[in-house]
Amino acid sequence: MFGGATAKGDKLSGSVMTMYSGDFGNVEVQGTMQFSINYVQRLREFHIFVAECRDLAAVDPKRGRSDPYVKSYLVPDKANLGKRKTSVKKKTLNPTFNEILRYRVRMEYLRTQTLILAVWHHDTFGRNSFLGEVDVDLSKWDFDHTQMNYLALKARTTPTLAPSNGRGEMRLAIRFLPQITHSEGVTKDGPNTGEIHIWVKDCKNLPLIRATIDPYVKCFVLPDTSRKSRQKTRVLRRTADPVFNHTMVYDGIRDADLTEACVELTVWDRDRLASNMLGGLRLSAGTGRSYGAEVEWMDSTPYEVALWERMMATPNEWVEDVLHLRMVNSAKTAFK
Template identity: 60%
Template structure:
């Protein structure tokens, strides 16, 4: 690095996207020949880890289920039997198309989600399905089981019908009665506000914008954004303290795989030190007002990656190159860091920011 600072690792990439026609110039790819991601495809490829409509339907009824841990398989089995007296999504015909979804909290990511089939046109669906989680028992005892009931309409939109949550830390696994089917009343969701406020830890990082001088020109036409991921603090204990965490980075709206960079994984700690610098070149000054740095923290466990939390650092305007986008949603702290970086080129701007749940952009090929 030009500032003489020693880091464990470093990686480089180029910021690229297809801009609207009103912006005729294009970024020069200085380090790779990434494929371009059309801006129009970005907002359509953004998914929420909380997909659904909360609060529009009455919460009523009950769900019958049982849980058991099978030591020989090292699996949690959730036997979802049935529901009764659910709220009617179709008030006129007094029916819903319900299904049951389960999570092991605090993980609310796609990898931790299990669900039953949809049973159509009924308020009293019968499932008789077993949902299985491969998990060590000592890790299971640090978590909560969340079961929620949803109506799925013809257009695959989901409406919340109620939920039940069990604290597995205090669950008596040796009590045979706890392995029997029981009825539980469905409750209203206290989230998503409460889930958003969950403590997901913090990230220590620093940003720097480095303009690239061009011979014969007074002002640089492009520059580099340097992202120094120092460490994370107090990450969620999905598996006790046995996390194997790493950080991914993309610069939105470019979601091409070649634009993705990541740190190495650091194991067996909830406060991993990465000390990794990522460099993205090809930034014009005007791109700094339209782009957004998305940093996400993940736990790698066996063949899956579970989302822990993230940051989205930009101006938080809700728009990019004139198009409304979900991902331009930076918090005031994230905006403040980006503003300081833009106003102070060639200077490291440091911050410690709280991690949060995000609408996660899918990586295009």
């Protein structure tokens, strides 16, 4: 399908701080929230049914009222891409919402997240006020439980967002060159083919699964899992913060392939007897399908999709990001 490949060169607990502006601590938190959550397999959607809140604090104590709404987001996924909101209910401490907030995410990804449901007072002319929140650790949640939950709202307990899910992070840059021409005036692999360049810069805070780890990065451009598709960085010894500065090049890529293919990058620890996966990420359109077939590996997170879309929107230019590593079921584990 593609041309050749060339090598160059603590689990969250309790409440966490949201990344939105607003006033915290100026209203004493009280009251409860009623909600249910469900994962709809046929849609691959996570649904949060926000039913109601009761006995909320009054931002306007003289009139005994607030203008509440509920905001949801997933952490450690950054809040900018993970935010959903209900409508605002005016002048009430007992709002009824009966609204569904939806996330199109894979269950594998959802299991790495904590759901935060925060209640806010909407101020048209000033800063919104925090009224309390509940959190649900989705790694431990029984998704067969779809009944209503009644939880007391909690105050904000920590000032900063927990940094990661314990798998570390990767700094990388990618670019797509739509046409690679040579002196003969034709493209290397026929008409209208180009190259994807993947520059793996470094990783930080990799999990220490033993006293010292010897990490390296392996790459495939799926759906091709052949030896020709596999590329690897060198192994760096005894470090959880490896600096690779290694660029991988995949040629024979057409524009149309960009919505069907997926760059899978996995980080491994080279042990004397075997290699063990430390984490990975997948860069793609995240549609769940490839060349007409439903596939498990088209499960990119919102941030992975965002980087891929930036690459497609700016051909010939490097785009860079730091992405959290997560556990992935590698599409190809035979060649370690």
